[in-house]
Amino acid sequence: MSAPAMVDIKAVHKSFGSLEVLRGIDLEVRAGEVTVVLGPSGSGKSTLLRTINHLEKVDSGSVSVDGTLVGYRRSGDKLYELREREILKQRTHIGFVFQNFNLFPHLTVLDNITEAPVSALRRPRKDVTATARALLERVGLVDKADAYPRQLSGGQQQRVAIARALALEPKLLLFDEPTSALDPELVGEVLDVIKDLAHQGTTMIVVTHEIGFAREVADTVVFMDDGRIVEQGPPAEVLDRPHHARTKSFLSKVL
Amino acid sequence: MPLTTEPPAEKTAAERAGPPQAGDPAALKVVPVRHPWRWVAIAVTAVLLAQFAHGLITNPAWEWGVFAQFFTAQTVLKAVGITLQLTVYGTAIGFALGIVLAFMRLSASPFLRWVALGYIWAFRSIPLIVQLLFWFNLAYLYKRLDFGIPFGPGIFSFETMGLVGALGAAVLGLALHQAAYAAEIVRGGVLAVDGGQLEAAAALGIPRLRQLRRIVLPQAMRSILPNAANEVISLFKGTSIVSVMAIGELFYQVQVIYGRNGRVVPLLMVATAWYILLTSVLSILQHYVERHFAKGTTR
Numbered sequence: 001m002s003a004p005a006m007v008d009i010k011a012v013h014k015s016f017g018s019l020e021v022l023r024g025i026d027l028e029v030r031a032g033e034v035t036v037v038l039g040p041s042g043s044g045k046s047t048l049l050r051t052i053n054h055l056e057k058v059d060s061g062s063v064s065v066d067g068t069l070v071g072y073r074r075s076g077d078k079l080y081e082l083r084e085r086e087i088l089k090q091r092t093h094i095g096f097v098f099q100n101f102n103l104f105p106h107l108t109v110l111d112n113i114t115e116a117p118v119s120a121l122r123r124p125r126k127d128v129t130a131t132a133r134a135l136l137e138r139v140g141l142v143d144k145a146d147a148y149p150r151q152l153s154g155g156q157q158q159r160v161a162i163a164r165a166l167a168l169e170p171k172l173l174l175f176d177e178p179t180s181a182l183d184p185e186l187v188g189e190v191l192d193v194i195k196d197l198a199h200q201g202t203t204m205i206v207v208t209h210e211i212g213f214a215r216e217v218a219d220t221v222v223f224m225d226d227g228r229i230v231e232q233g234p235p236a237e238v239l240d241r242p243h244h245a246r247t248k249s250f251l252s253k254v255l
Numbered sequence: 256m257p258l259t260t261e262p263p264a265e266k267t268a269a270e271r272a273g274p275p276q277a278g279d280p281a282a283l284k285v286v287p288v289r290h291p292w293r294w295v296a297i298a299v300t301a302v303l304l305a306q307f308a309h310g311l312i313t314n315p316a317w318e319w320g321v322f323a324q325f326f327t328a329q330t331v332l333k334a335v336g337i338t339l340q341l342t343v344y345g346t347a348i349g350f351a352l353g354i355v356l357a358f359m360r361l362s363a364s365p366f367l368r369w370v371a372l373g374y375i376w377a378f379r380s381i382p383l384i385v386q387l388l389f390w391f392n393l394a395y396l397y398k399r400l401d402f403g404i405p406f407g408p409g410i411f412s413f414e415t416m417g418l419v420g421a422l423g424a425a426v427l428g429l430a431l432h433q434a435a436y437a438a439e440i441v442r443g444g445v446l447a448v449d450g451g452q453l454e455a456a457a458a459l460g461i462p463r464l465r466q467l468r469r470i471v472l473p474q475a476m477r478s479i480l481p482n483a484a485n486e487v488i489s490l491f492k493g494t495s496i497v498s499v500m501a502i503g504e505l506f507y508q509v510q511v512i513y514g515r516n517g518r519v520v521p522l523l524m525v526a527t528a529w530y531i532l533l534t535s536v537l538s539i540l541q542h543y544v545e546r547h548f549a550k551g552t553t554r
Binding site: 053055084085088089090091092094096098100102103104105106107108115116119120148149150164165168 | 449451452454455456457458459460461462463465469470473474548550551552
């Protein structure tokens with residue numbers, strides 16, 4: 001193994017009631033790599049992503065980010081759930097971008113970005129504002145700093161959401177179907193921002209249905225079905241020469 | 256088979272306008288439909304209104320002179336002050352307790368949920384007037400109130416009579432009653448905030464209290480405010496119930512005055528005018544507060 005694992009998921013199980021959505025997931029993501037998770041709806045890929053920043057608790061197994069257990073403290077062979085305050089602190093190292101953006105509609109674009117660094121990291125507002133403007137410049141929206149989210153297009157909102165996640169300077173970025181709620185013509189502008197981040201060596205896990213994006217950007221493609229990882233490897237392998245029948249039938253439908 | 260059909264050939268303006276006319280079709284004038292019955296209804300309503308206004312002015316039984324004399328009388332103004340005090344304290348304590356109850360009902364602990372539910376059930380079930388009389392007679396139930404170790408010795412001790420005077424009992428009754436309704440209004444407002452908002456705030460690591468104060472409550476205010484304004488206005492008028500406890504608020508005071516001079520109607524009008532005036536002020540206030548919390552919304 002060349003680089004240390006940024007994300008280390010071991011034997012994770014998760015059920016919602018009687019429905020087992022994750023049935024033993026093992027996954028490693030190395031620092032600076034882009035992992036794209038593909039799979040049909042209900043295969044558990046969003047749930048898996050949400051366990052990485054403890055938005056979902058796991059039933060068993062463990063998730064570590066940068067060598068630290070997420071959401072738990074280990075003592076002997078028991079995992080003790082952390083207090084909410086400690087979990088919130090861990091989350092500041094893990095950026096999360098939602099399918100529906102979830103910008104705060106009553107705050108301006110600038111306030112959306114500065115809120116977490118000011119309140120969670122206690123950075124001085126002046127510094128944070130400068131950083132926020134630089135981030136807006138990076139996603140091409142510096143003229144929208146004082147706009148409210150509802151005045152923006154879906155693509156612009158998602159770019160703001162990415163800037164908001166970046167403002168915490170996370171070690172890891174998680175994207176949960178970042179383009180699924182967008183009009184087709186707006187998908188490109190969001191993917192361009194994510195590609196740009198990938199080229200700068202940001203560690204990312206992206207759940208998406210954009211096969212073209214996976215082929216172009218991913219270091220590793222993970223295919224999930226029915227709560228399990230069916231296949232994983234470089235895009236050329238998983239996308240062009242899949243071994244499993246399930247992967248083949250999925251790709252034949254979406255390509 | 257082609258999936259699209261040829262669009263129907265555009266009709267020319269002349270075809271749409273019916274048989275060909277002399278002159279330029281673009282110069283045709285559109286005549287809107289007439290509503291003769293609407294004018295009749297307006298005329299009837301206007302006459303009725305005029306009659307009512309005429310009656311108000313010319314009927315001597317309204318005794319506008321007496322109204323004018325008492326509208327700004329010292330005793331009435333003082334009574335208006337007490338009514339406002341009851342409203343302000345009732346609202347402030349009621350909503351403060353209501354917010355606590357709302358978050359208890361939304362809490363993960365079944366015990367806290369049940370306690371809050373029980374409180375709301377009880378205080379919505381007991382008529383306000385019955386409750387007020389209970390509080391007024393608190394000293395009959397408990398002669399002394401001790402504050403100290405639960406079930407243990409007291410540290411501070413008060414005579415109930417001295418602590419809960421008539422006004423205190425009234426504020427207590429109004430506030431406890433108000434809290435039950437406020438709790439449900441606040442809970443409704445919090446539930447109306449999209450779940451993704453809390454999730455985004457949690458994912459960003461924003462501290463819990465800050466999530467509520469900065470993200471959830473400002474958005475909840477949008478749906479809380481219209482209902483809360485209803486409650487404040489209804490509490491403001493509801494303070495008239497307190498007259499059963501012989502507290503000198505507005506309604507009690509005009510009763511006392513007309514009991515003395517027999518001018519019932521003009522004095523009821525004094526109270527009515529004050530209630531209308533102050534409710535109007537509250538409604539205007541509501542408009543501006545709602546506008547403040549409408550930031551970033553499209554409707």
